Amino acid sequence: MNLRVVAELISSLDMSMGSGSSNDNQNNLSEWDRLLLRVGSDRDRSAFKKLYEHFTPRLKSFLLRIGSDMSAAEEICQESMIMVWRRAETFNPESAGASTWIFTIARNKRIDKLRKDNRPLPDLNDPSFFQIPVDKSDDILQRVEEEKKIKNALKNLPPEQAKLILSAYYEEKSHRKIADETNLPLGTVKSRIRLAINRLRTQLEELEG
């Protein structure tokens, strides 16, 4: 795996991106953030439908890539979107954009499902939701820029590197499968994934500084 390629690609990103300042933070929100806010404040069904039509096919595709089967993927999509509808009023665009927020809900729904299928489910109050950690220095502009940088960096990765980053989100059994296929110990597979994530993080931090 050539991690230098990742570094070069990331450092070649447009450094001027997001450097303009805006007094109106709402202007920085994506279309999806705004729709989600409308669902939260007005129970707006047409806004919810647009969110559904944008995110579920992408979420389904993502879940299939990280190891869910077809029916589990659809079920997690549906359960996640119910949660989106119910919890939309708790969506805080300062701490996360719509895609991060929905991803976090889906992550929790997927764990729920794995637990239900494979082991006894303990009595949790609300296992399906947890707040995305908020930085004290947060504001919407900073958060939007952060997520934009990440999105662009990922889009520009060569396929091999993108695969490595994606594999950080695989189910445990998929990591074992990679270890078997590559004849590498599981620890080595995990450590390569960790290095890829670390490198990406370092580059993103350098972009910020």
Add this chain to the structure above:
Amino acid sequence: MNKQNTLTLVESLLIDYASGSLPLALEVLVESHISMNPSSARSIRMLLQIGGALMENSDPISMSEGSFERLMDEIDGGQQDEEIAKSDVSNDNDKLPLPLRNFVSEATFPKNWRRIGIGLSEQTVDFGDEFGNAKLYRIAPGCGVPSHSHDGNEVSLVLAGGFTDEYGSYGPGDISIQETGAVHKPVADADGECIVLAVNEGPIVLTGPVGRLLNMLIK
């Protein structure tokens, strides 16, 4: 285990956390750690942002016919009020980080301590998990846990106070990792009680002469 290796393992724990592949006991330990450690909170935040971006960049695959209508039917028939009400339930046990409070009740937490040595008590935390066991330890200021090794990896999180062992000093929010076979003898810092959450894959084996006696007690 030395600090550098521990850092590496904490990073791996955070990645496993973001992907949702940790057993429940470790998931709650990591979530508690994040709530106390801003740097790990930033890592998780970034991992969730990367997850969100990977999800949004995925090539769309259509849901099966009529999914949206089925969803709206379910929502309209729903029990949303019940769901939201449930999530408000939590206890005020401010000695424990929020994620742990779902598993340790405010009522039983002060009562459940079982004395297992001089200045040393423990209580079991039930995660209903098949993965090893999880315990809270309370060590009085300046007191120590008898030298012990680990039959299986152990991840510990300091919830209050601090302790020092052969490998370093740990304060609130710090994680210490003991690999199978590692021997250590933690001593609580002199300035206050130390409370630790330890999640272990297998039973702890005490190695000192007193420890061997204690083995019989804690099994």
